[in-house]
Amino acid sequence: MAFTLSVFLENKITRFEEVTASLRSERINIRSLSLTGMPHGWGILNLLVDQPERAYKLLSDKGNSVSMEEVIAVAMEDEAGGLDEMLLKIAKAGIHVENAYTRLIAEKNIAVLLLVVQDFIEAKKRLEANHVVVLDDKIVYGK
């Protein structure tokens, strides 16, 4: 079980930095991010942080439109073909992926694939049936 945050961002020069400044002030560590959709004049910043609940409250209190979503984290080999190997298993499990991002954990030599799916519980069940280990959030957050 892990959570990611999504923040609605206007495409203004300072907005991205305002978010990171808030997190910095509370010593919340960003482990991974992706930013999508800026051509609309707005975008969504997806953040994986080490303390998602705190970050959610902090950003929300500062007036941001923010949501928290559960993601599934699975481990891949950090080598060529590692992602493909994992995607084969995911496809076999019949899981439709809505969004995905990755994070490297260098000291453990693993790559984490984070999946946003429609039905979290069902997806977790199917992955485990296909012998895919769903990672504990502590590993994902890197605590």
Added chain:
Amino acid sequence: MKREYWQEELEVLHRNELKKLQVERLQATLGHAGRSPFYNKVFQQKNIKADNIKDVEQIWDLPFTTKQDLRENFPYGFLTMPKKEIVRLHSSSGTTGNPTVVFHNRHDLDSWANLVARSLFIAGVRDTDVFQNICGYGLFTGGLGFQYGIEKLGALSIPAGAGNSLRQIKLMRDYGTTAAHAIPSYLGRLYEVFEAEGLDPKKDTQLRIFVIGAEPHTDEQRRRIEEMYGVKAYNSFGLTEMNGPGVAFECEYQDGMHIWEDAYLVEIVNPDTLEPVPDGDYGELVITTLDRQAMPLIRYRTRDITRIIPDRCKCGRTHRRIDRITGRSDDMFIIKGCNVFPMQIEGILLKIPEVGSDYMITLETMNGNDEMVVEVEVKKDWFRGDIRRLESLTRSITAQIRDEVLVKPAVKLVEAGSLPKPEGKAVRVIDLRNGGIKN
């Protein structure tokens, strides 16, 4: 012999005679008006009798009529005769609230067509011209209004309708169009299509006259259009409530628009005090119809700001000229020839639960094309981090605004709390356009 006037006896009528004609027609107009439910009530309350009017200045004793009156008495409250006599209606856009509707009997349509013909004639259009009317037909008055005027004048009309630039160019080239009517911002865009096709309108068409209007533009923009196309471009003024096109038009001197004073009684008033201002001073244009039977309007507040140009025009016509419209005394704006009230957009947003009620409208020119950008705030508690939800919200707001005002907006979602909060009189509209014409 070269013919200089469409109706010489009326166009150069001595002003004393013109005033006499106005008094006669004002009496007749009040006679008609008194038969409508709305004016009947007003006249009774204020004890107004047509026969008592002996001078045009007495118009100052009559009450104003506003757009609000038209809406409140929608649809038939201003009608002076049975529907059997009515042959056409024109109406403003809008799907919420009551539109502004104007009814015409046969006399009204003939009179209007004649005014449009006279207007086109003073801009130099003749029965030998091929006239392409590049604007929407239907309820909008620019389509049928010009159509009947062109036919009355005797020119060959091409009812081209709006848009589809490649087809417009083909029509111009196939039939040798010499004169056309369009909104100025469209002509900037059309020129780009000419260029993209490797064509030069100066060489590849026979265009010589453009009639422009329905949208604010500067004299520089007019000159630019004239250079691009190698034509003379004439400014015009009209509004649905006063029939549509043909209220005021530029003559060959292109120095202000002659307002047809045999058909329209003109006043310029201070929009705050509603007192008349002297000729030459800017104020709100107030018009009384003098030749309309089915739905006369008395002292109608157009909300357009202009002035009477005091001197006599070199063309010899005695009908006074109004200057370019410099603004509005309300918050209506015109984009792509469509009249838009910010309230219409506010009304739509209020019904969409996902967005707040604050909004900002920016009018700007992008790639030679006028755009209406509408910024709206996404409510915090609705946000779920799903791009598709936001995109579908954008599409839905776009469609609803377009259905209401007939112009497709560029809807931009912004963060909750980022738009300025209204304090007193909120600025909701910022106009950064240059009329769609590159300088």
